[in-house]
Amino acid sequence: MPTVRQYFETDFSHTVRIHVKFMLPEEGEIEALWLVDFLGYMSFLTCYVPGEDARSISICDLSGPLNTAKLK
Amino acid sequence: MTLRGNIGLPAARQFPGQLAIENTAQFQVRAQFFGDPGSISANEVQMSKRIFIYSETQLSDEDVMKLKEEGRKLGHEVQFRSQTHAMMRSRQDKPLAFISYDSRDRNIAQSIAIGLQRLMCSVWYDEFSLKVGDNLRDSIERGLKECRKCVLILSQNFFSNGGWTKKEFDSVFTREVLEKSQLILPIWSGIEKQHSPSLLNVKGLDWNQLGQDEVCRRLYLAIEAQDSPHS
Numbered sequence: 001m002p003t004v005r006q007y008f009e010t011d012f013s014h015t016v017r018i019h020v021k022f023m024l025p026e027e028g029e030i031e032a033l034w035l036v037d038f039l040g041y042m043s044f045l046t047c048y049v050p051g052e053d054a055r056s057i058s059i060c061d062l063s064g065p066l067n068t069a070k071l072k
Numbered sequence: 073m074t075l076r077g078n079i080g081l082p083a084a085r086q087f088p089g090q091l092a093i094e095n096t097a098q099f100q101v102r103a104q105f106f107g108d109p110g111s112i113s114a115n116e117v118q119m120s121k122r123i124f125i126y127s128e129t130q131l132s133d134e135d136v137m138k139l140k141e142e143g144r145k146l147g148h149e150v151q152f153r154s155q156t157h158a159m160m161r162s163r164q165d166k167p168l169a170f171i172s173y174d175s176r177d178r179n180i181a182q183s184i185a186i187g188l189q190r191l192m193c194s195v196w197y198d199e200f201s202l203k204v205g206d207n208l209r210d211s212i213e214r215g216l217k218e219c220r221k222c223v224l225i226l227s228q229n230f231f232s233n234g235g236w237t238k239k240e241f242d243s244v245f246t247r248e249v250l251e252k253s254q255l256i257l258p259i260w261s262g263i264e265k266q267h268s269p270s271l272l273n274v275k276g277l278d279w280n281q282l283g284q285d286e287v288c289r290r291l292y293l294a295i296e297a298q299d300s301p302h303s
Contacts (some may be wrong), residue, residue: 004158008126016091016101016114017080036114038103043117046124
C-alpha cells in the first residue's frame with residue numbers, strides 16, 4: 001500500500017513543484033511544496049508533517065512559513 | 073526557511089509547452105505554451121486558498137474539523153490527508169480486473185482496457201500497468217492476486233499459447249477453486265465454448281457479436297456487482 005509520504009511526493013504530477021522546508025517547534029522539520037498549475041492558472045500549497053505521534057497539528061504554526069514559502 | 077533547490081517538473085506529455093527556471097536574484101519559473109508567443113511567471117499565477125496537509129499522525133474527525141476551521145479563520149481551505157486517506161485510496165487504485173490475452177489479440181484487449189477505464193473501472197493491462205524495469209512475473213502475479221475479476225480473451229490464439237496466457241489461466245483457475253468464487257469473465261472471439269470444458273458453465277460474451285461498447289458495458293456491470301458492498 002502506498003504511504004502518506006508517497007502520495008505527498010506523487011500527487012499533482014501535472015504541476016511545477018517547488019520544494020521548501022522549515023522547522024516548527026512542535027512538529028519538527030516540515031517539507032512543503034508550492035505547486036503551480038500553469039494549465040489551470042492556479043497555485044496551491046501542500047506540506048508533509050512527519051511523525052505518527054504528533055498530538056495535534058497547528059495551522060497557525062504552519063500558516064506563517066507556508067505564506068512565506070509562496071512569496072519566496 | 074530554506075529552498076531545497078529541488079524543483080519538480082511535470083512529464084513532457086502532461087505539459088504542452090516549455091518551462092524555464094531563472095535562477096536570478098528573484099528566482100522565477102516561467103511557462104510558455106506551444107504556439108503562444110506570451111509566457112507566464114509562476115508569481116503571476118493566482119494563489120488558491122487550498123492547503124493539503126499530508127500527515128502520518130492520525131487525527132480524529134473532530135480534530136480534522138478543528139484544523140479546517142482554524143484554517144478558514146486564516147484564509148485557508150485545508151484538506152487533511154493521513155493514513156486513512158492513503159488506505160482508502162490504495163483500495164480504489166487496485167485494479168478491479170486483470171486482462172489476460174494472447175499478444176496476437178492485442179487489439180481486442182486494448183479496446184476492452186480503454187473501454188473499461190472510460191467507465192472508471194481500473195484494470196491491469198500489461199501495456200498500461202507495466203513500467204520499464206518492472207519485474208514481469210512479480211507484477212503479473214500481483215495483478216492476478218489483487219484483481220476482483222479476470223477477463224480472458226479466449227481465441228484460437230489464446231488456447232494455442234503455452235506460455236504466459238496458460239500460466240495466467242491456471243493461476244486464476246486455482247484462485248477460483250481456493251476462494252470458491254467466480255473470477256473469470258470469458259470473452260469469446262471466433263471460437264466456441266467447447267474449446268475449454270472448464271468454462272462450459274460460465275456465461276461469457278461474444279466479442280464479434282457484441283462489439284466493444286456492449287462488451288465493456290456488460291463487463292463493467294459484472295465487475296461492479298462484485299465490487300458492490302451489497303453483493
